[in-house]
Amino acid sequence: MKKNNFDFTIPQRQSYVAILMIIWKTYRILIRQVFPFLILFFVGKSAKSNFGNYFLYFVSAVAVIGMLYSIAAFFRYYFHIEEDKLIVEKGIFGRSKTIIPFERIQTINFEQNLAHQLFSVLRLKVDTAGSAQKEFEFDAIAKDQANALREIILEKKSKLQPLSNDVVDESDSEVIEKYESILKLSISDLIKVGITENHIRSGGLILFAMWWVWDNLKEAGLDPEKYTDDIDPLAGGLLMIGFFIVLFVLVSFLFSLFRTVLKYFGLEFWRSKNGFKISSGLFTKKDTSALDHKIQMISWSDNLLRKIVGYYQLSLKQASSITINSKSSINIPGCRQDQIDLVTHALYGSKAFDGIEMNPVHISFMYRRMFFTSLIGVPAIISGYFTGHTPVMIIGVFIIIYFIITSYFRYKKCKYGHNTKMIMIRGGLFGDKAETLPIIKLQNIEVSQSPYQRRNELANVKIYTAAGSVTIPYVEYEKAIKLSDYLLYKTESSKKRWM
């Protein structure tokens, strides 16, 4: 390696490609922030007012400012190495200096999306440990430079280790370790995973996209309703409706298959000495690691289709420093039961789930759910009745039947239990879902009651962890209190760190 070509002691900028990445990132944040207004704008605007123009000016102004901001941010972003610390200086108006001692660095991950690959740069993510945890990333730095940087940090870090005896087991660098492959998805596995995806969700996404386009067409003065006016979908006959349904199902199916292949192409899942690592992606190859002590919750689920093939989606939920987002958990589709066992045994020991007695929740959970969700179908029935559209009424009836059936399944599958170490919560609709967490990962606990629950001495128990929360609904109040007392006792008497 030509690591001597780079002198990291001099403050330097990232690769110029980073400007693009920062602009992209800024725009994404901006769009996400103004998203609700955008919807409001597109949905609730009357065509004649000037409001639209002002809005357009406003958007362009924000876009220009965003771009200038991003460029400035790039030129004001420096990093260098000082002895055994990585130092990052940034900030357009106020300068901020972040110092990261090498010993705190847990993992260094590279990530490349299509744009990165084009310019042969990478995104470098540094993951640090400690209570004042902070993750940060370089948006784009040249490939060989990144490699050199990683090498220097790891080399110096390994020299540092003998000094800090107490953290040796934690600060083992990930590169030195051997990885043991747990799972590798072949192309045929991948296709199976894609076929067994939740197509209803994909269908929902497509519907949303269609609604979006429809609305935009209206905005542009092309009212699609004009063209479809003569075609009464209800008069078109069952054949027509059937055709559209089949087409829609097919599109949803292809869409979810396509998404799966894009996301999980070449997926490999490894066990390292103190964590897990997953790498996947067709265009954006992504490496994610999860360290044992950061994992707060493990869950796995299947659906009707996956049940046939025997696949679960396994999810390791990690504590994240900034906010809880899906980015910090790793998801592995196409796991079989023995791979799940492998993971839980590695993390919790082979007897972790012994002696857990699963309790059902109270039956009024089902009745209440049936009642409230069925209300959604009532307007359809009423409006169908008064306007004389029988199909609308039938849809309403189907909605009610659907919710009655699903409420039954939800109730049947919702079970909770614990032993002296672990909590397990099962649920699911047509598939099954299990969520497991060590009791000591609990951050706080909430017992809540609605007026109905109070009259019937029931309560919901919500357990918060650093990687999200789980709720046990409709537990008898006395049991809920006992459960919360026990979990608190375990948490408060344990000296084990939750992270």
Next chain:
Amino acid sequence: MEFSNQQVEEWELPSVLDIKYRQIEKKHRTVSIIATMIFTFIILVIPFFINMASSDTWFYDQIIYILGGWSLITGCFVLLSFKGYEHKGYALRERDIIFKEGWIWRSTTVVPFNRIQHTEIDQGPIERMFGLSKLKIFTAGGASSDLKIPGLLPDTANKLKDYIQLKVGRDEEE
């Protein structure tokens, strides 16, 4: 590390049921009613401005219904914050802090000291006028789970904060 793992029978565990809660300051009731009114007033004003911007008159045309609906909602919210005060209470135990709230929907949250990341004392503008403080307790459980105890005298808030800090510190030493 010494290890002990005695069996504990469930009826021996300290229970949240036996707790005597301390009420927060009565002035908090006024504070929360004022805050509610301001909030609902803003809700009333936003459609007014939207209406101005779009040069329509629907806001004025429907003013009776809008005001009627608005006062109904405001009345409910005010009642909620009025009654809500009576149900807010906190309690300290050796190893955790408990906060309960809610008049219609009730909830009790327990935060163990050994999970607290940091604490903060906060004073909003209305609270400042009434000389009240709010104690915020942060865990890693995410923003929605952070405990906020309103309606404390600044002195009490400081004492609570110090107590918690002491407990958290002791925990970390162990």
